[in-house]
Amino acid sequence: MLNAVGIDVSKGRSTVAVLQPGGVVIHKPFDISHKSSDLRDLARYLGSLDGETRVVMESTGRYHEPIRNALSKAGLFVCAVNPHLIRNYGNNTLRKVKTDPADAKKIARYTIDNWVSLREYSVMDTTRTELKTLNSQFAFFMKQKTAAKTNLIALLDMTYPGVNKLFTSPVRPDGSEKWVDYADSFWHVDCVLDSGQKMFTERYQSFCKRHGYDHQPERPEKLYAQAKELVPTAPKDPVYKEMIQDSIAQLNLMSKHVEELRRKMDELASSLPEYQTVRSMYGVGPSLGPQIMAEIGDISRFDHREALTAYAGVDPGKNDSGEVVHKSGHASKCGSARLRKALFQVMEAMLQLGPRDNDPVSQFLFKKKAEGKPYLVYMTAGANKFLRVYYGKVKECIRNLPASDSED
Structure with a gap:
């Protein structure tokens, strides 16, 4: 019954x-x-x-x-x-x-x-649910961070135009960035110019020491020369200083929280059986790997590769009728938007790193690009190919697990 x-x-x-x-x-x-x-x-x-x-x-x-x-x-x-x-x-x-x-x-x-x-x-689903919740929070705070950064740049364009492009240092594990720390100390062009080049050089050296950045002796001279060419549209007024430093405080808070979520996601994802397999895939790092795993979840939910690509919304749609047969169609986009975003970021990483000889996804991506396909076409095709390879590798990984460790 x-x-x-x-x-x-x-x-x-x-x-x-x-x-x-x-x-x-x-x-x-x-x-x-x-x-x-x-x-x-x-x-x-x-x-x-x-x-x-x-x-x-x-x-x-x-x-x-x-x-x-x-x-x-x-x-x-x-x-x-x-x-x-x-x-x-x-x-x-x-x-x-x-x-x-x-x-x-x-x-x-x-x-x-x-x-x-x-x-x-299953019990493993609890871990996956927690990982997906963390990814949801990560996406939310990333939006907040982007909005805070956009607001800060808009304010600085009035007092120190282009300050966000002066440094290329990567984001630190605590979320801090050199240009943001620099803008906190030198929030207006006049903060650089008023004291003269010699005094600015000493202040910049102190700034690097205080924040733990490498000091390049020739850097202050270049920054001073660049500042002399800038034309601020807002005066060196305490009101602007307060707005900018408040915005920096908000951005630093968001950045710290984002990096903490990123660390927690990687730590939690490492407890799942497919973690090492996913991390070994070309273009996938400690940030994108857990995001993709969070959105896909348990691979056994999908009976075949096409089910996974349909879930991500990167499968080509079909709209044939009678004698009208389309050779290609738009992606369905009927699935997880966060997963599609992570997949596109993996494709962007491959484009920056270049094709790898033993990687079928990057080879396919660059082949479609060389054929003159539009950006969205070769990016979507690459994401589709990536998911097919992902499906096969993770399925094999799960099959090779000892019975006690398998989710099935």
Whole structure:
């Protein structure tokens, strides 16, 4: 006897329907709150049903996690599926009914029809969920950092134009950048010019020592000469100084938080079985690797390579009709935008590093570029190729794991 439990999840409350094959209704749809006592009662009821019981719900951000965790801990088979699969399932009626009970029954019918292929939630999924949450926060704070940096540059363009282009030092592990530290000390062109070149040279040397930067003796002279050519549009006024230094403080705070999230993501991702395999791929570093792993999740969710490329939205769309057959189409973009962004960053890294002899992705990318393909075409094609190689390598990595370490 098969018991299919469909749960339509909302914030703080869910609707549950229990069906058996043939459309037999075991329990009419009913509402359940996400309180611990109510979830225990639900787990007890579902556990008392005769036969095999499987619970399916949509993966809806964070809302589904309390009920998923409670039922999984109670020993029930729980599966969270992509809402896109449910939305496109079983729409074989002219009537459009959109209610919580109807959606719960729809999920239950999906459970029956896909019984064999359902994948049970595992402990490893907790790590992957945590990694994806960190990646979500990372993307959020990166946007905040970009906005803070844009605002700071706009302010400095009035007092010290082009100061953000004076240094090429990389971002430090704590998120600090040399041009930002320099602008904090020399926020206006007159901060350089008023004291004279000799005094500026001494102040610059002190700045480098205070922040731990290498001091190049010829650098102060070049900075002073460049400053003499600049024309600020705002006066050396305390109001501008306060705005700029407040903006720098905000940017440094965001930068520090971003780097801390980057470190935590790499540390967490290293506990997953495919970490070394992903990190060994060309163009993937300690930042992009965990981001890609976070968005893809467990590779066993995808039955074939095309399913993964479709999930990322880098698969070419098809729009043929009759005698009209298109040779190529736009990417579907029906999937994770954060994953597509990370893939494009990997492609950008390959373009900067150049093709590698034993790497099929970079060879393919440069081949498409040499053929004169538009930027988005060869970048999307390269991302598609990367995911196909990723799928094969990670699948092989998981297969070669000892049985105790495998997620399957």
